[in-house]
Amino acid sequence: MGKYVFAVTRQQPLDEDDLWSASDSESADAAAATAAGDDSDEEIIDNDDESVVDTDVEEDAEEDAAVVAPEGAATFADDDFDLPSELEDEDDEAGDDDEARPKASASGFLSAEDGEAEYDSPAQAVESDSDSEAAEAEAAEEDSEQEDSEQEDSEQEDSEQEEASEEEDSDDEEEEEQTAAKNMLSDSDDGSVTDSDADSDADLLPIEKDAKALDEQIAQEEQEDAADIQTNIASFPALQEQDDIAAGKLTGDSIFGARDRIQEVLRILNNFKTLRDPKIDRCDYVARLHADLKAVYNYNDFLLELLAHLFNEQELVAFLEASDSPRPMVIRTNTLKTRRKDLAQALVDRGVNCENVPWNKVALQIFDSPVPIGATPEYLAGHYILQGASSMLPVMALAPQEGERVLDMAAAPGGKTTHIGALLKNSGMVVANDVNAARCRSLMANVHRLGVRNCVVTNVEGQAIPRMLGGFDRVLLDAPCSGTGVISKDPTVKMSRDAINIAHTSHMQRQLLLAAIDAVDAHSKTGGVIVYSTCSVATEENERVVEYALTMRPNVRLVETGLEFGTPGFTRFRGRQFSDSMKLTRRFYPHVHNMDGFYVAKFRKVSNVVP
Incomplete structure (x- = not known):
């Protein structure tokens, strides 16, 4: 028959009446040996049967593995042991009712609240209480260390998560930069900013950067205006704009757009079969052109129509443009008083820049003069006339x-x-x-x-x-x-x-x-x-x-x-x-x-x- 001992601790001191003595003398000797704190490597319990500690106790023992039995207390061996037949019967009955038998605590000892335990003497009970308090302090310290360890593990996990998040953000930024670089390289033919341009921008002064930004804005606006030209040609102006054209009230922006349409219409009419819009007739293009010419050059309908009958579209625009520009200044030498050669020399001496008119023997063209041509001594003397x-x-x-x-x-x-x-x-x-x-x-x-x-x-x-x-x-x-x-x-x-x-x-x-x-x-x-x-x-x-x-x-x-x-x-x-x-x-x-x-x-x- 195997030997067994239950080592019980109690938080409160036990009375002598509460002590119990083992019925078996061998059990009493084992209890005395435990109370005396004898150390022995010999196994007390050696049985191949199932352990008396139930499954709940095993789970609690695993969770609180840091808590150990106080020194001198007898513990259950890991090896299985055989119970007496009478205890087996009692154990089977206790299996039906969990409250019928005492339960092991998380530390492997019986709890005083779960059942009564008896000691051989009061000194044994006091020593058991001291050992219990030391075990609890040690368990509390280990619990604190475990909590600190868990907190450190938690902080380390948070740190690792943050580092992983930062690495993901860094990877995303690198991907975005690579995508942007690819886009800039693919758009470099369209005038977009390349890596070399960005590097050169870093070396520019603030005023140079502003000037470059302004140039880019102007270029972009010109591209947008050029893209809108064909649409402007295809669509006739709104009724209000037609009224403004007739009244000559177009704004500067409208005049600018009209000039662009004039040039585009001229280009289309010059190669009408190739460049025309199949939905638009030639007469519609011409009507659009005349409306813009009237707005830009400020002609009435009658005179613009009269001139349009004299010239084709290209010549009409050229005539209107030339008529808005001053003609060269020309003077005619009065051969009754001087010769053209002498007059030219006299004017050159006064700082006048002039040149002979090739198709006339007495005419001079004046390019610039530091003095009014109509107030020189030569003019007052009748050597020439402005003509x-x-x-x-x-x-x-x-x-x-x-x-x-x-x-x-x-x-x-x-x-x-x-x-x-x-x-x-x-x-x-x-x-x-x-x-x-x-x-x-x-x-x-x-x-x-x-x-x-x-x-x-x-x-x-x-x-x-x-x-x-x-x-x-x-x-x-x-x-x-x-x-x-x-x-x-x-x-x-x-x-x-x-x-x-x-x-x-x-x-x-x-x-x-x-x-x-x-x-x-x-x-x-x-x-x-x-x-x-x-x-x-x-x-x-x-x-x-x-x-x-x-x-x-x-x-x-x-x-x-x-x-x-x-x-x-x-x-x-x-x-x-x-x-x-x-x-x-x-x-x-x-x-x-x-x-x-x-x-x-x-x-x-x-x-x-x-x-």
Whole structure:
């Protein structure tokens, strides 16, 4: 039979009455040995049967493994042992009722609250209590150490989690940087910032960075504007914008967008079959172009339509643009007082930058001057006169000869009159007429300043001159006109000209041209020449007037103007057929010849009798 001993501790001191003695003497000896604290390596319990400690006790013992039995107390051996048969029966009965038998505590001892235990003597009980208190203190210290260890383990786990989270964030940032680098490399062809650009930006000053940022913003806006051009062309303006265009109230941004559309429409019309939108007709593109031109250049509908019939789309835009730019400053040397070479040298000595006009022997072009050209001593002395290059053309076509009688029917302010006088070298006679008395005063001032002594100034209606004076060798009619060729000098023409104005001036021009033809002597030995000119580009004031004169005066013929350059006049215009001789006339345009718009026609009178 195996031996067994229950070692019991108790928190409260035990009375002697509570002690129990083992019924078996061997059990009493074992209890005494335990109380005396004998140390022995011999196993007290040796049995192959199941342990008396139940499953709950084993689980509690595992959780509180740090708690150990006090020194000197007997403990259960790990090896199985056999119980007596009578105890086995009792154990089976106790298995049915857990409260029927005492239970082991977490430390492997019986609890005083679970059952009664008896000791051999009071000293044994006191010593057992002391051992129990020491075990509890040691258990509490171990519990504290375990808690500290668990807290350290928890903190270490939190630290490891934080480090893992930081590593994940770092990995995410690296992936984002790699993705951004790939995007920048893929977008580098489109002008995006590359790694080298970023490195160079770090070396820039703040003001340089701001300037670069501004340049990038401007470039981006230009790209966005360019991307919107086609959409702007395809879509017509809103009703309010159409009203603003008609009223000339577009803002600066609208004008900027209109200029972009103008250039894009011109590009499409220049290669219409390839670049056109199949949904948009050519007339729609042209209508869009005219609306933008009217808004940008501030023309009324009538005048813009008149010019659109004269030019194609490319030439129309070029003409409008040139008409908004000033023409070169040109002066004409007065050969009655000096030579062009001497005048040029005198002006150069005063710091004037000038150059000879190649197609005229007496003209100088002024590029810049430190002094007003109209207030130099040479000007006041009558050595030159400010005169547009185009206004010299009619006199060149007239080509007066010395000793001739020449009539200038619309002479003020005197540029052409004094030119004729210089070519005549003060021989013969020049009759300078103007219907406006106030303008005649400026005409006489220029005649006196330039030293023309063979001039007579009159103030009569041009149509009455043939009845008063006749028999002229040559007649120059620089007729009053709408001024559509000199818009750069008078921008009010853009909005002030209409069909009534053009019709009125055209009628007056026809009457003056007939009077000029009648004033010429067809039997003049050197002359019989009439030159008609206007500063207009409208056919109503040019080819149609000449066609009318050829119809009403069959005794005149068109002849070569003698001008080395210029665009031939129209022989057909908008379905109207003109005389084939109309190609002998000359047209001059600001966008082609860099001078004011002009028209020159030269007639020769073959008979004084009107058929």
